[in-house]
Amino acid sequence: ASTPPPGLLEKVFQYIDLHQDEFVQTLKEWVAIESDSVQPAPRLRRELLRMAGLAADRLRGLGARVASVDVGFQQLPDGQTLPIPPILLAELGSDPKKPTVCFYGHLDVQPARQEDGWLADPYMLTEVDGKLYGRGTTDNKGPVLAWINAVSAFKALDQDIPVNIKFLIEGMEEAGSLALEELVRKEKSGFFSSVDCIVISDNLWISRRKPALIYGTRGNSYFTVEVKCRDQDFHSGTFGGILNEPMADLVALLGSLVDASGRILVPGIYEHVAPVTEEEKRVYEAIDLDVEEYRNSSQVKRFLFDTKEELLMHLWRYPSLSIHGIEGAFHEPGAKTVIPGRVIGKFSIRLVPHMDMSVVETQVKQHLEYIFSKRNSSNQMTVSMALGLHPWIANISDHQYLAAKRAIKTVFGTEPDMIRDGSTIPIAKILQDTTQKSVIMLPLGAVDDGEHSQNEKINRWNYIEGSKLFAAFFLEMAKLHS
Numbered sequence: 201a202s203t204p205p206p207g208l209l210e211k212v213f214q215y216i217d218l219h220q221d222e223f224v225q226t227l228k229e230w231v232a233i234e235s236d237s238v239q240p241a242p243r244l245r246r247e248l249l250r251m252a253g254l255a256a257d258r259l260r261g262l263g264a265r266v267a268s269v270d271v272g273f274q275q276l277p278d279g280q281t282l283p284i285p286p287i288l289l290a291e292l293g294s295d296p297k298k299p300t301v302c303f304y305g306h307l308d309v310q311p312a313r314q315e316d317g318w319l320a321d322p323y324m325l326t327e328v329d330g331k332l333y334g335r336g337t338t339d340n341k342g343p344v345l346a347w348i349n350a351v352s353a354f355k356a357l358d359q360d361i362p363v364n365i366k367f368l369i370e371g372m373e374e375a376g377s378l379a380l381e382e383l384v385r386k387e388k389s390g391f392f393s394s395v396d397c398i399v400i401s402d403n404l405w406i407s408r409r410k411p412a413l414i415y416g417t418r419g420n421s422y423f424t425v426e427v428k429c430r431d432q433d434f435h436s437g438t439f440g441g442i443l444n445e446p447m448a449d450l451v452a453l454l455g456s457l458v459d460a461s462g463r464i465l466v467p468g469i470y471e472h473v474a475p476v477t478e479e480e481k482r483v484y485e486a487i488d489l490d491v492e493e494y495r496n497s498s499q500v501k502r503f504l505f506d507t508k509e510e511l512l513m514h515l516w517r518y519p520s521l522s523i524h525g526i527e528g529a530f531h532e533p534g535a536k537t538v539i540p541g542r543v544i545g546k547f548s549i550r551l552v553p554h555m556d557m558s559v560v561e562t563q564v565k566q567h568l569e570y571i572f573s574k575r576n577s578s579n580q581m582t583v584s585m586a587l588g589l590h591p592w593i594a595n596i597s598d599h600q601y602l603a604a605k606r607a608i609k610t611v612f613g614t615e616p617d618m619i620r621d622g623s624t625i626p627i628a629k630i631l632q633d634t635t636q637k638s639v640i641m642l643p644l645g646a647v648d649d650g651e652h653s654q655n656e657k658i659n660r661w662n663y664i665e666g667s668k669l670f671a672a673f674f675l676e677m678a679k680l681h682s
């Protein structure tokens with residue numbers, strides 16, 4: 201193991217404190233770019249390309265070797281073709297005596313318009329009471345820059361960085377990380393071969409002030425179920441009474457999926473869910489969560505469960521089924537007497553270890569076919585699994601978790617909450633399986649940052665202390681390397 205010079209970290213922290221306004225300024229410049237990957241518009245794709253260019257320049261400014269990998273085009277269902285922004289593969293240092301840590305982040309954002317209820321222009325970073333408001337501040341431009349800030353502090357102080365650094369930066373995460381899986385496969389024995397661990401900072405703490413480490417995320421199987429009589433609508437005055445109505449079939453199908461207590465009714469679905477251990481229960485007990493405050497701030501009268509332990513288990517380690525919407529249904533206001541001719545229901549099942557996606561797919565299809573057959577309807581039903589995203593779970597005895605815990609202790613003076621996340625980061629499992637490297641999720645943002653929501657923000661404190669956390673993490677990784 202290498203020993204960094206004494207006092208190095210203090211110098212780095214001091215540099216970060218003194219230069220925090222510059223770091224906020226860069227975040228402001230990045231937030232100003234409307235890098236929305238969700239809406240398929242040529243203007244926004246140009247913004248994404250501009251964002252990738254700006255980030256590549258910033259990384260080159262640090263002395264990194266940057267490959268801006270062209271990954272082609274996105275084909276939309278309506279026939280439109282749009283460019284996918286390049287994926288950046290950057291590397292800084294290749295000392296065989298040092299460990300190599302790779303940071304994954306994304307620079308695309310969710311859509312945002314001031315009219316949706318933002319207090320200021322979402323693309324104009326606005327600081328109020330230490331909160332930096334703007335689209336992408338916490339998801340994920342702030343954390344990407346925090347990693348860059350950490351590296352830049354070593355560089356500016358002319359100090360040797362104790363680890364080799366790699367960056368994997370994409371611009372299509374919010375659209376499902378298009379083309380990324382293929383690139384990861386291609387680079388398995390190239391870019392990724394020298395990597396020791398991969399850091400993702402694309403989730404939040406469970407608290408406003410207490411840091412967390414994330415060791416698991418749920419996956420997702422997203423289904424569509426179409427019920428079709430014909431391609432046109434009917435008038436209920438002229439056809440009502442003599443049809444098997446597609447909406448009635450669909451509502452029955454969707455109504456058969458989950459009961460009022462949240463239990464999924466698809467037979468066999470809980471078969472492969474990992475059993476809860478006593479040791480695991482203690483993990484939930486140890487987490488600092490004020491259930492009443494959480495419930496009130498969520499503006500929910502009553503959750504399905506009352507205790508902290510049950511709530512956490514149902515968010516993190518049990519599957520859940522959510523019904524998202526119905527295409528073709530008459531959802532607008534007014535009293536139109538229509539019978540929709542063809543409707544598509546959408547629902548998804550959050551997956552946990554050790555559920556098998558193809559088993560889930562079969563179970564759901566068989567269940568819906570059974571329910572549908574009992575109705576003896578003359579309509580046509582088509583079920584398909586539109587998305588299959590794997591759950592991810594880390595081995596928390598891997599040494600990057602120890603390094604991260606020590607770094608958190610140094611910067612925040614506390615042990616982290618060891619938590620999981622109920623939502624999905626699709627690339628985590630793919631990175632782990634394809635590259636065979638361990639992944640850690642090291643979030644910087646607070647529970648109330650509002651990712652994907654109006655008035656998304658990152659606290660200045662989280663952004664700056666987070667930059668220090670990454671610097672401390674480099675040192676701890678180096679210390680553990682042998």
Ligand SMILES: Cn1cncc1C[C@H](NC(=O)CCN)C(=O)O
Nearest residue numbers: 376402403420587589623624625
């Ligand atoms: C697109 N998609 C469809 N099924 C799952 C997803 C990913 C999405 N990911 C996030 O929100 C990241 C949160 N940090 C989610 O979990 O819904």
Ligand SMILES: [Zn+2]
Nearest residue numbers: 339340373402
């Ligand atoms: Zn994100």
Ligand SMILES: [Zn+2]
Nearest residue numbers: 339374651652
């Ligand atoms: Zn997001």
